[in-house]
Amino acid sequence: xxxxxxxxxxxxxxxxxxxxxxxxxxxxxxxxxxxxxxxxxxxxxxxxxxxxxxxxxxxxxxxxxxxxxxxxxxxxxxxxxxxxxxxxxxxxxxxxxxxxxxxxxxxxxxxxxxxxxxxxxxxxxxxxxxxxxxxxxxxxxxxxxxxxxxxxxxxxxxxxxxxxxxxxxxxxxxxxxxxxxxxxxxxxxxxxxxxxxxxxxxxxxxxxxxxxxxxxxxxxxxxxxxxxxxxxxxxxxxxxxxxxxxxxxxxxxxxxxxxxxxxxxxxxxxxxxxxxxxxxxxxxxxxxxxxxxxxxx
Numbered sequence: 001x002x003x004x005x006x007x008x009x010x011x012x013x014x015x016x017x018x019x020x021x022x023x024x025x026x027x028x029x030x031x032x033x034x035x036x037x038x039x040x041x042x043x044x045x046x047x048x049x050x051x052x053x054x055x056x057x058x059x060x061x062x063x064x065x066x067x068x069x070x071x072x073x074x075x076x077x078x079x080x081x082x083x084x085x086x087x088x089x090x091x092x093x094x095x096x097x098x099x100x101x102x103x104x105x106x107x108x109x110x111x112x113x114x115x116x117x118x119x120x121x122x123x124x125x126x127x128x129x130x131x132x133x134x135x136x137x138x139x140x141x142x143x144x145x146x147x148x149x150x151x152x153x154x155x156x157x158x159x160x161x162x163x164x165x166x167x168x169x170x171x172x173x174x175x176x177x178x179x180x181x182x183x184x185x186x187x188x189x190x191x192x193x194x195x196x197x198x199x200x201x202x203x204x205x206x207x208x209x210x211x212x213x214x215x216x217x218x219x220x221x222x223x224x225x226x227x228x229x230x231x232x233x234x235x236x237x238x239x240x241x242x243x244x245x246x247x248x249x250x251x252x253x254x255x256x257x258x259x260x261x262x263x264x265x266x267x268x269x270x271x272x273x274x275x276x277x278x279x280x281x282x283x284x285x286x287x288x289x290x291x292x293x294x295x296x297x
Contacts, residue, residue: 008102018059050116225269232266240264
């Protein structure tokens, strides 16, 4: 049902109707609309007059009529009526006439006012409101099976809660297991010894035996080793001591020293021949995944 039909029918019924920010339409009291005839009839001349008012308020009686005919809530009916008034003003402000079926045409004058030109036809009457009320009443007393629907939703929520709980427990178990495995893991360093001995040309691999005596002096000393492999360098003493403590806790022998109090080095000493430095350096570089180099003093 169109808004303009409801506006016209309200005018036919109450003899007066107002459009917000546009003006008021007044039906002559002497005019009788033949509601018993569903077909269009001719509108008498000068039957409708118009009073222009750009500050016209919203017609509350018209809103109530729209609510009774459409069964919409009052705020929604008020919003529909306001939208219709805004549409009409948009047409008028761009110089286009705005027709209202069963009433006439609104148009804008050169002075900026709105004027009304009455039409000749009358709209057929609307369907009786009681029919709408009866239809609505039948919908309200039509019951489905709400208890089953509620029960079904309840089981869905229970199943969803169970799945979420099971997923969370599984994730927690594997995270805890991975954390435990990481904490108990201890690195093992294997260094390949390629020293060639007489009558034996086969290279063999030797595991370095941990030495729990770690060097703590920052002054480089020589305890009989022939060379050392530097695996880390630091410019911060605290950071160097932190990593030194971490490495020595693994059970291997390391040296922490500095020559200029600017660069702190962590190295592993060896008593092997100098010819074995390249192989040892490469093994440590692969193990620690860092760039290593050799120092002989």
